[in-house]
Amino acid sequence: MTALPTRREEDWRYSDLKSLAEVWPEGAAAARSIDVAAGQTIALAERLAGADWQNEQVAVIVGTGGKLHLSIVQAGAASAVTTQLYTVTVADDAHARFDILNIGSRFGRVALDVTLGACATFELGGVILGRGQQTLEIVTTLGHVAPGATSRQTVRTVVDDRATGSFLGKVMVARDGQQTDAAQSVKALLLSRSATANAKPELEIFADDVKCAHGATVGELDAQALFYLASRGVGPAEAKALLTEAFIGDAALPEAMFDEAVAWLRGGT
Amino acid sequence: MLEINDLHATIGGKTILNGLTLRVGAGEVHAIMGPNGAGKSTLSYVLSGRAGYEVTGGTVTFEGRDLLALDAHERAAAGLFLGLQYPVEIPGVSNLTFLRTALNAQRRARGEAEASGAEFLKLVRTEADGFGLSMDMLKRAVNVGFSGGEKKRNEMVQMAVLAPKLAVLDETDSGLDIDALRVVADGINRGRSPARSTLLITHYQRLLDYVVPDFIHVLVGGRIVRSGGPELAHELERDGYVSMAA
Numbered sequence: 287m288t289a290l291p292t293r294r295e296e297d298w299r300y301s302d303l304k305s306l307a308e309v310w311p312e313g314a315a316a317a318r319s320i321d322v323a324a325g326q327t328i329a330l331a332e333r334l335a336g337a338d339w340q341n342e343q344v345a346v347i348v349g350t351g352g353k354l355h356l357s358i359v360q361a362g363a364a365s366a367v368t369t370q371l372y373t374v375t376v377a378d379d380a381h382a383r384f385d386i387l388n389i390g391s392r393f394g395r396v397a398l399d400v401t402l403g404a405c406a407t408f409e410l411g412g413v414i415l416g417r418g419q420q421t422l423e424i425v426t427t428l429g430h431v432a433p434g435a436t437s438r439q440t441v442r443t444v445v446d447d448r449a450t451g452s453f454l455g456k457v458m459v460a461r462d463g464q465q466t467d468a469a470q471s472v473k474a475l476l477l478s479r480s481a482t483a484n485a486k487p488e489l490e491i492f493a494d495d496v497k498c499a500h501g502a503t504v505g506e507l508d509a510q511a512l513f514y515l516a517s518r519g520v521g522p523a524e525a526k527a528l529l530t531e532a533f534i535g536d537a538a539l540p541e542a543m544f545d546e547a548v549a550w551l552r553g554g555t
Numbered sequence: 556m557l558e559i560n561d562l563h564a565t566i567g568g569k570t571i572l573n574g575l576t577l578r579v580g581a582g583e584v585h586a587i588m589g590p591n592g593a594g595k596s597t598l599s600y601v602l603s604g605r606a607g608y609e610v611t612g613g614t615v616t617f618e619g620r621d622l623l624a625l626d627a628h629e630r631a632a633a634g635l636f637l638g639l640q641y642p643v644e645i646p647g648v649s650n651l652t653f654l655r656t657a658l659n660a661q662r663r664a665r666g667e668a669e670a671s672g673a674e675f676l677k678l679v680r681t682e683a684d685g686f687g688l689s690m691d692m693l694k695r696a697v698n699v700g701f702s703g704g705e706k707k708r709n710e711m712v713q714m715a716v717l718a719p720k721l722a723v724l725d726e727t728d729s730g731l732d733i734d735a736l737r738v739v740a741d742g743i744n745r746g747r748s749p750a751r752s753t754l755l756i757t758h759y760q761r762l763l764d765y766v767v768p769d770f771i772h773v774l775v776g777g778r779i780v781r782s783g784g785p786e787l788a789h790e791l792e793r794d795g796y797v798s799m800a801a
Contacts, residue, residue, distance in 0.1 A: 508643075510643045513643075514697075517631055518713065520660045
C-alpha cells in the first residue's frame with residue numbers, strides 16, 4: 287500500500303483508474319448483470335465486502351416502464367480495494383434509484399455510467415464516510431440522450447483524519463435531450479483539517495431547452511450550531527453526532543443504510 | 556444564586572468587561588441596560604461559556620460553584636439558560652429532536668431519569684401552546700424558516716421546557732412586534748418564582764413595561780455604573796445613557 291501515488295497527483299485525485307494500473311495489474315473485471323423486464327418493479331440490496339481487490343462491471347438494464355431500486359453498501363475490508371462500475375440503461379418511462387453508502391476499503395470507488403431514455407427518471411442518494419487514510423469516491427456519468435428525462439443526485443461526504451472523499455458528477459445532455467431536468471447537490475463536511483473532499487460537477491449541454499442545476503460546498507461543522515447545542519446542555523460528542531447525522535440525512539438513504547452510517551459516525555465500523 | 560465579582564473579559568485581545576460586579580438573588584429579576592458596545596452580549600456569552608471570550612480576571616459563582624470552571628454544556632445542566640439575541644438555524648435537526656436531546660442530556664448530567672417520549676411531548680405541547688407556536692412548527696428544523704418573532708418564541712419554549720434556575724435573556728425583546736413582546740413577557744412573568752432568577756439584557760425600556768424587574772443596572776464601558784429600582788428605566792428613557800456614564 288505504501289506504493290500508492292500521493293493524492294497530490296492529479297490522476298489519483300480525479301480518480302483515473304489508469305493511475306492504479308501502475309500498482310495493480312489491470313485484472314479483467316468480473317462481469318454480471320441485473321435485468322429489470324419492462325413494467326417490472328425490483329428492489330435489490332448489494333453489499334460489497336471484498337478483502338482484496340474487488341473489481342466488477344455490472345450491466346444494469348431497466349426495461350420500458352420498469353422500476354429499479356438498488357442499494358449498495360461498499361464495506362470492503364480495511365486494506366481492500368474496491369472498484370465497482372455499474373453501466374445502467376434506463377429505458378423510456380423507466381425509473382431507477384440508487385442508494386450508495388461508500389464506507390469501507392482503503393480505496394473504494396463506485397462508478398455509475400447511466401444512459402436515460404425518453405421521460406426516464408434517475409435518482410441517486412449517496413453518502414461517503416471516510417476516516418484514517420481511506421480514499422473513497424462516487425463517480426457518475428449521466429447521459430440525457432432522449433427528451434424529457436429527469437435526474438436527481440444528492441451526495442453527502444463526511445471525512446475525518448487524512449481521508450479523501452470525492453464526488454465527480456458529469457451530466458451530458460445530447461442534442462436530442464430536450465426538456466432534460468437534471469439536478470445535482472453535492473456537499474462535503476470536513477471533521478478534521480487534514481481531511482480532503484473533492485466535488486467536481488460537470489455539465490456538457492448540447493440541447494437548448496434544458497434545466498440543469500448543480501451546487502457544491504465543502505465546509506466544517508457550524509461553530510454557532512455547536513455553541514447553541516452546548517448552551518442547551520448537549521455535550522460536544524453528542525452535538526457533533528447530531529449535526530453530522532442531519533447533514534447526511536439530505537441523501538435520504540433507506541433506514542437500514544442510514545442506521546449503518548449513524549453507527550459509523552458514532553464511532554463504530 | 557449568581558455572584559459576579561470584578562469580572563474582566565477580552566475578545567481578540569480587546570477588553571470588553573472591565574471590573575463588572577453583580578449579585579443576583581434567588582427568584583429575582585434583574586435588567587441590564589446599556590448602549591451599544593457596552594459589553595451586554597459579551598456578559599451573556601462569558602456567563603454561558605462561549606469559546607473565544609477570555610476571562611482575564613474576577614470570579615463568577617453560581618449556587619456556590621465556580622461557573623467559569625465548567626464547560627458550556629455543564630453550565631446548562633447546572634441550571635443556566637441563555638436566550639440568544641440571534642437564535643441559530645440548524646437545518647436537518649427538528650426542534651423536537653433538538654429539545655429532547657437537550658433535556659435528556661441535562662437530566663443525565665444531573666443523574667436524573669430521562670423523559671419518556673410521552674412525558675416530553677406533553678411538556679412541549681403545553682409550553683408551545685403558551686407561547687403561540689404550533690406543534691407542526693416544532694416538527695420542522697430548528698429555527699429554519701422561522702420569522703424573527705417565532706425564533707424568540709421558540710427560545711421561550713426551550714426555556715420553559717428546560718426550566719433553568721437562572722435565565723439570561725440577551726435582547727429577547729429585539730425584533731419583536733407588540734403582540735410577540737406581550738407573549739414573551741407573559742412567559743417570563745409566568746416563569747417568575749423563587750426557583751428561577753432572570754437576567755434581562757436589553758436596549759430599550761419597552762420590555763420593562765411588561766416585565767417589571769426588581770433591579771435595574773446600567774452597563775457602560777464594561778462596568779455597572781449605576782443600579783436602582785424599576786424607576787431607573789424611566790430616568791434612562793428621559794436622559795439617555797450619556798448622563799449615567801458621566
